[in-house]
Amino acid sequence: MTTAVADLATGSPLTVLSEEEQMFQQSVRDFAIERIRPLVHEMDHDAKMAPSLISNFFELGVMAIEVPEQFGGAGSSFFNAVLVVEELSHVDASCGVLVDVQNTLVNNAIIRWGNTDQKSKYLTMLGKDTVGAYALSEGGSGSDAFALATRAEDKGDHWAVTGRKLWITNAAEAGVFIVFANANPDAGYKGITAFLIERDFPGFTVGKKEDKTGIRASSTCELILEDCRVPRENVLGEAGKGYKIAIETLNEGRIGIGAQMIGVARGALEHAIAYTKERKQFGKAVADFQGVQFQIAQAATELEAARLMVYNAARLKDAGRPFLREAAMAKLFSSQVAEKVTSLSVQLFGGNGYTKEYPVEKYWRDSKVGQIYEGTSNMQLATIAKAIIQREAVASGVAATSSVSA
Numbered sequence: 001m002t003t004a005v006a007d008l009a010t011g012s013p014l015t016v017l018s019e020e021e022q023m024f025q026q027s028v029r030d031f032a033i034e035r036i037r038p039l040v041h042e043m044d045h046d047a048k049m050a051p052s053l054i055s056n057f058f059e060l061g062v063m064a065i066e067v068p069e070q071f072g073g074a075g076s077s078f079f080n081a082v083l084v085v086e087e088l089s090h091v092d093a094s095c096g097v098l099v100d101v102q103n104t105l106v107n108n109a110i111i112r113w114g115n116t117d118q119k120s121k122y123l124t125m126l127g128k129d130t131v132g133a134y135a136l137s138e139g140g141s142g143s144d145a146f147a148l149a150t151r152a153e154d155k156g157d158h159w160a161v162t163g164r165k166l167w168i169t170n171a172a173e174a175g176v177f178i179v180f181a182n183a184n185p186d187a188g189y190k191g192i193t194a195f196l197i198e199r200d201f202p203g204f205t206v207g208k209k210e211d212k213t214g215i216r217a218s219s220t221c222e223l224i225l226e227d228c229r230v231p232r233e234n235v236l237g238e239a240g241k242g243y244k245i246a247i248e249t250l251n252e253g254r255i256g257i258g259a260q261m262i263g264v265a266r267g268a269l270e271h272a273i274a275y276t277k278e279r280k281q282f283g284k285a286v287a288d289f290q291g292v293q294f295q296i297a298q299a300a301t302e303l304e305a306a307r308l309m310v311y312n313a314a315r316l317k318d319a320g321r322p323f324l325r326e327a328a329m330a331k332l333f334s335s336q337v338a339e340k341v342t343s344l345s346v347q348l349f350g351g352n353g354y355t356k357e358y359p360v361e362k363y364w365r366d367s368k369v370g371q372i373y374e375g376t377s378n379m380q381l382a383t384i385a386k387a388i389i390q391r392e393a394v395a396s397g398v399a400a401t402s403s404v405s406a
């Protein structure tokens with residue numbers, strides 16, 4: 001962490017890693033190749049994460065990367081979380097997103113907004129053996145997330161939360177959920193409140209699991225809350241500040257999705273390069289044809305650009321600099337690159353690429369979600385446009401004649 005910030009100040013190359021970062025990266029890379037890769041096909045087919053892997057993630061120390069050591073975490077940097085998500089995703093994007101949500105959304109929100117008791121209880125659980133989930137979206141509110149219909153009623157000694165959440169990653173495995181509900185609908189989005197909800201709280205149920213196109217081993221489920229009894233002390237941050245928690249955690253979360261997407265693109269491209277060097281047509285390896293070499297060179301260039309954007313956004317975050325625009329750009333671009341590079345990889349495998357006998361079609365399927373979750377590509381464009389247009393207006397000294405809604 002210190003080295004990364006120093007590097008930023010001295011202008012060292014973005015992709016040069018400190019010794020600690022290299023060690024972290026290498027240990028996760030080895031783990032992904034040796035322990036995850038043999039399970040990938042079966043987990044995708046069965047749409048189920050191997051429980052042994054989840055235990056391994058805790059043992060490896062990747063479920064609480066930024067959590068301070070006093071609560072049992074690694075006390076490390078956000079950049080290391082990004083490296084972990086990339087390394088896991090280059091073998092399996094479902095493993096990547098499980099660890100990503102735990103670190104960049106759930107732990108992050110509690111580190112930032114939790115009080116001492118909440119940190120001591122929940123961060124300790126999340127670093128030891130408990131998976132976390134982050135529940136904002138609903139059937140009627142996706143891009144328009146703050147139109148959520150889940151309600152929280154103040155019952156004096158507790159809160160009663162009622163509603164349905166949709167698309168919740170990690171829900172099948174999670175023991176702790178950060179759930180957003182509106183505690184004061186008259187105040188609009190300023191009524192939104194974040195609650196820490198445990199799986200066995202009365203009135204809380206995990207519902208139907210989605211049968212998805214990609215990241216099939218990552219669970220995505222509905223949550224049903226019927227007068228769910230939440231202790232008063234389980235409000236995260238303050239009542240009415242949930243919108244701020246959601247905005248700020250998702251800003252960081254997007255960099256994690258960027259990391260997942262560069263991992264996915266890299267994994268597919270590695271397979272494609274190996275295949276084209278082996279596969280012979282017209283008496284020589286397919287990789288010997290300049291037409292194929294140029295396609296690979298273009299893909300590698302776009303992947304490198306995406307990686308620089310993701311690493312830069314993560315380093316900015318660790319350095320305490322503004323990173324909103326850079327995070328949105330990194331997520332937007334890396335998810336586009338992932339779809340393009342994985343599609344090319346299928347192409348370079350020819351007919352074999354279109355079958356489940358070979359690994360690349362899965363990368364292609366896994367890539368698509370990068371343009372959907374944690375804000376669709378259009379929502380990233382809206383964030384980027386807003387940041388640029390406001391900044392340009394301020395920089396040129398021209399007052400904006402119309403405001404952009406919050």
Ligand SMILES: Cc1cc2nc3c(=O)[nH]c(=O)nc-3n(C[C@H](O)[C@H](O)[C@H](O)COP(=O)(O)OP(=O)(O)OC[C@H]3O[C@@H](n4cnc5c(N)ncnc54)[C@H](O)[C@@H]3O)c2cc1C
Binds near residue numbers: 135375
């Ligand atoms: C696999 C998966 C896992 C997920 N995990 C989680 C999770 O853990 N927690 C969670 O809270 N949510 C999660 N989500 C939900 C995800 O964040 C939403 O699906 C996403 O925000 C899009 O919302 P929507 O599906 O309702 O699409 P909609 O908002 O209905 O969008 C439909 C289309 O309209 C476009 N659109 C909408 N509004 C505008 C606009 N103003 N301008 C231009 N275009 C617009 C969108 O870009 C999109 O193309 C997950 C989703 C998936 C698929």
